[in-house]
Amino acid sequence: MLDLGTELAAWRRAGTPYALATVVGVSGSAPRPPGAALAVGADGTVVGSVSGGCVEGAVYALCQEALESGTPVLQRFGYSDEDAFAVGLTCGGVIDVFVQRGGDAAVEAALAAAERDIPVAAARVVAGPAELLGRVVTVVADQGVISTTGTYGADPALDASVIGETRALLDMGRSGLLTLRQDGRPCPEAAPEDVTIFVESRTPAPRLLVYGAIDFAAAVTRMGKLLGYRVTVCDAREVFATRRRFPDADEVVVDWPHRHLASVADTLDGRTVVAVLTHDPKFDVPLLELALRLGVGYVGAMGSRRTHDTRMERLREIGLTERELTALHSPIGLDLGARTPEETALSVFAEVVAGRTGATGLPLRVAGGPIHRAA
Missing domain, CATH: 3.40.50.720 (NAD(P)-binding Rossmann-like Domain)
Structure with missing residues (x-):
């Protein structure tokens, strides 16, 4: 998502609605890494890519649905040889793609920082209770000053725990998944009431x-x-x-x-x-x-x-x-x-x-x- 900061700038400034699809998990021979993103504007314009072409059509349709409904969704795409017409990765592997409508203040803060080449990380709920799905907390490190935008609106301990983990990942320039209880405690495997958060970091060029x-x-x-x-x-x-x-x-x-x-x-x-x-x-x-x-x-x-x-x-x-x-x-x-x-x-x-x-x-x-x- 954060690599599209510059491409999405015109849409954001014009107030053009858009939906954003982000790769949040990969396994096997997946063609794009976590954080790879595709965005669809209200006029049907597309920027970015999530798979190098394998599942772009299906992801495009999901973005259009998210634009209309406003409901975020996590969709898994993998290789299938049982059905020649199934939507999957022809090169093998599995990718998890999270789709949501743009416009969230924390997402906009993350994209704006990325456009200005400021170190930033966005921590987004991609699985868990429906009321938390798609919620984002953004951490920006601008010339040594740390600022945050957004809240999950649940237990304040969850915000504090995620912000701490996100700052650590941002310091290393890494992205990854966190699985936490709603009170912020880590847990090895997610239950339906637990929260899975994808942290995407972007730092200046090496x-x-x-x-x-x-x-x-x-x-x-x-x-x-x-x-x-x-x-x-x-x-x-x-x-x-x-x-x-x-x-x-x-x-x-x-x-x-x-x-x-x-x-x-x-x-x-x-x-x-x-x-x-x-x-x-x-x-x-x-x-x-x-x-x-x-x-x-x-x-x-x-x-x-x-x-x-x-x-x-x-x-x-x-x-x-x-x-x-x-x-x-x-x-x-x-x-x-x-x-x-x-x-x-x-x-x-x-x-x-x-x-x-x-x-x-x-x-x-x-x-x-x-x-x-x-x-």
Whole structure:
């Protein structure tokens, strides 16, 4: 839902009625993750997607019904080979889709924050007592100030419990389901009188820090933007670190890499990617000494195997432990036989994605396990 903040802005400002369908649960080989959403305006216009096409027609009909009735509904879609005309996921798996009419103040607050790229989480009741179904509490973290909108109108302890859980999920940039008693106590399995709440979080784009203004950096920058990163290119050499050479970067900085990294360290998180492409010891060693101790999501360094061995020796000499050194991806990227800058960028981000999801990096035709997996 929150990814549609910008698309729904015109409808919201014009007061145009709309219905919103959100994926709140997935299992098996589902094509879209929780939080994926589709919205239908009163004029029949559609934005977004919940399944990549498999069940969009059925979800569209549910949205039209919600627009007319105002009644929210939770619908499960799965694969069925018993009936060739059954509405299901042709790729297998199961998705749970929650549909409700827009206009709720808490939903509008969440979408407005998402449009402004402010960290926000919406906690919506998707199963439980009919009088609570569709109720939303929104938590916004704007420059360190936490604010909430909405109430469930039941036991105040339920609001307090959900707000606490939602803040924790927002801090981690994660979404998920909560199952609670109406008094806010957790419960392992939901009974009809219990409440199931889908918490959807949205945080600003993850950071990609590219150190070394070389041709490979331009390709890595373009790939990073394609994948949704906020990209910074940094190099100490002013002649190379220019906006003209890196038009796709969000910012181009002239500074010593380790000094720049230290200046932004408190803005980084576990999703941050640090790509060290200089393969020059005077830049690499002090930069990697800091990067490997920040707890970011990925640190990769370019260079030959000989360069890697020399670099590792120097890092050991300045005090990095073997445990800290295991976080270094060097030589950077997966073994794809990459030669061009674009192929190298593909190799780097293949390793980034595989590391984030815990995947093997093997061809799908030989690897076991689910094709789509959560981070």
